[in-house]
Amino acid sequence: MATAIARPTEHLNIVIVGHVDHGKSTLLGRLYADTNSLPEGKLDKVRDICRQQGKAFEYAFLFDAFLEEQEQGITIDTARTFFKWQDRHYIIIDAPGHKEFLKNMISGAARAEAALLVIDAQEGIKEQSKKHGYLLSLLGIRQVAVVVNKMDLVGYRQDVFEAIEKEYREFLSQLKVTPERFVPVSAKLGDNIANKSANMPWYGGTTVLDSLGLFRKETSREQQPLRFPVQDVYKFDARRVIAGRIAAGRVKVGDRLVFSPSNKSALVKTVEAFNVEPVPTEATAGQSTGITLDEQIFIERGEIASREDSAPLVSTTFRCNLFWMGRHPLEVGKKYLLRLATREVECEVAIIHRIIDASDLASRETRTIVGRNEVAELTIRTKAPIAFDLYSDSEVTGRFVLVDQYDVSGGGIMTEMVTDEHTVLREEARQRDIAWVKGDVGADDRARHFGHRAALVLITGGRYTGKSFLARRLEGQLVADGRHSYLLDGANLRRGLDADMAEEDTKETVRRFGEVARLLIDTGLIVVSTTNAFGGADHQAIRTLVHPTPVIAVHMSKAEEEPPPNTDLAFPGPKDYEAIAAQIITELKTRGVLAEALGAKPQFHYSI
């Protein structure tokens, strides 16, 4: 036994997967028993329980803790078990093989770095053997050892083992997974688990135990480009700390960071930590840390910090591979919540390209739903632009889950960015924001001075619906309340800024309008605008240019009608303008633009 000095320790997470009844729990139990890794008395205790209940002892009972699991002889939920061998520590996760519990298998496998995939020699390759193999590849687990179990039931025959190896290798090669090795065992009898079996002299490879030792520790993501998703912004004391866990790369004091998708930028002033001496000046991939910035820029949870020259992708649309484990099928057009690192945004499935039948990997006919436990290739569209990477470039920021009602119901990896109609404008906004020459007065200084943040109120609607009247009333009310507001009518730009342009070039008109609004917003104003010329799609373009400033879209109409997408407030029929202006002001308060009362400290939804 080594002494109590600190020594380098390595920990590895391993998952055991495979079809139901192929012997995963038995393999785990046997591994512990044959290496004397069980707590004192555990084996006897389980033997006693079996005797009392009048049933034969099985190694699987050691970890199937629930009464129901023992009664049914199946594993329902994943168990984490702790195992140490030759100075290496393992957390071995026993995942259920029954297809009803696939979500539990995924929960277990998602945290693993390597996998043992168990196949019954007598039954051969079954549905879940393949499905689990496919899911391992989707979950990014590339180190796989295949354990061919129950060799005793096939008379320890080499040809049976080799046939399974050949068939399964072919299957895995389609997934670009190359298994490390195939091990023939009998978990029940202990052949090739911890000890080499005398029953299979034809096998010259390693035991299961030795195979564990050959799995490698994942390499750190420190060398990859920086990805620092913002988890929260704390202001418990004088420090304003941007907290989060570094997904890839490293961050150090003095680095210039760009936050996507807002394109805000600042220098790292300090790296914060509690009870760490000396005070750290950098943090690396995997660490939960906190930083302060040299400027009080507005940043919200969900943004991803990176360096300027290696920023993540930004779009509302992407292609992905997704597995679905929801109670209800995944439907095209239905709204779901997408979560990517710390970002949460509403989304919908735009296209189901194909259902990948995990059993044969062939595509099936096109459908509008993805059923429980199916894997599909999709295009997803989010309501607001998100920052992300392709999974092949950066794992943590290249994968996401979908939440249906209260439950995480699907997981996916991003395979391709799809350009949407605003990609060009978004790129313009990003380049402009990064290159923007700033004075010493920041947005927070202006907000403090004015007592409110900047915002854009966009009033839409047909002719004679009272848009201009409302806009003037709103501007008047805001200024009377002591706010700083300005009415920007699209028509005013026509004679000046747009005088060189043909009437019909609405695209350029919209772009210029958006840039002017952006300038006014940068001065800290609440810009109230009415535009007749612009339709719904153009409003989306303006949002893209002023992003991430809060935009409140108000739609006016004479009768009930479908307002343009993303409308916040709609007012059909006869109007009480006083009341509508008051309602918009309430909305500005809800969105954290205005403080509740003048003179009170502004309560912002994000930042400060």
Place this chain on the structure above:
Amino acid sequence: MMNSHLRQLEDQSVYIFREAYKHFDNLAMLWSMGKDSTVLLWLARKAFFGHVPFPLLHIDTSYKIPAMIEYRDRFAREWRLELVIGQNKEALAKGMNPTLGRVECCTALKTNGLKNLIAEKGYQGIILGVRADEEGTRAKERYFSPRDKHGDWDFREQPPELWDQFKTTFPEGTHIRIHPLLDWTEINIWEYIRAENIPIIDLYFDKGEGTRYRSLGCAPCTTPIKSTARTVDEIIEELRKTTVAERSGRAQDEGRGMELLRKDGYM
């Protein structure tokens, strides 16, 4: 010095704390003054840079060892903690005690004491220090584990948990148990206490009588183990050699006690 595995455990726990704080308006943490929940408390201070932005709950069964109460009050003062103490006074008034049955007593004084407090205060999230290596049902827990309206645990229908995306949305009237220490082992806890120099209650150390507590609970149902470990170093050395289960001194673990207790909302 902290080894890389301890650092990983710390990073993961801190991440969980921050997710809990972000998603739950009415959050609280259980503190039993034992080694695990004291490490938990330390990790909260790590996560929030020296602050603990939610109350700490102590379910007082009235059978706790007196030294534990002194320790609680001292650090609540020093670390400026908001302490909320819950007690099932009704059950105590009716004379509930361990001689009426261990599972019955735990259910009345701990489980129901906690449930009453959750109902009274309307907590949506409860952070607690259970570890997967303690016993079988805890090995199957999630980091974010829902409890229904009655506080019960439906282990058949646990939510999927992957890529650090947790269950943070839930229907009215239910709550979530949050387990930042799930991946820690007993030895990790002690290694971390050593690395961070966390002040730990001295009941864990032998004071010359050749015994110490390995796991702390109520006085009548927790027995000390034979051990001469007087320091954190000596405890770590002892744990490296032992093959005896940590909770062997805890009476409620006998038979199927823990599964039944935990299904009904025990910690």
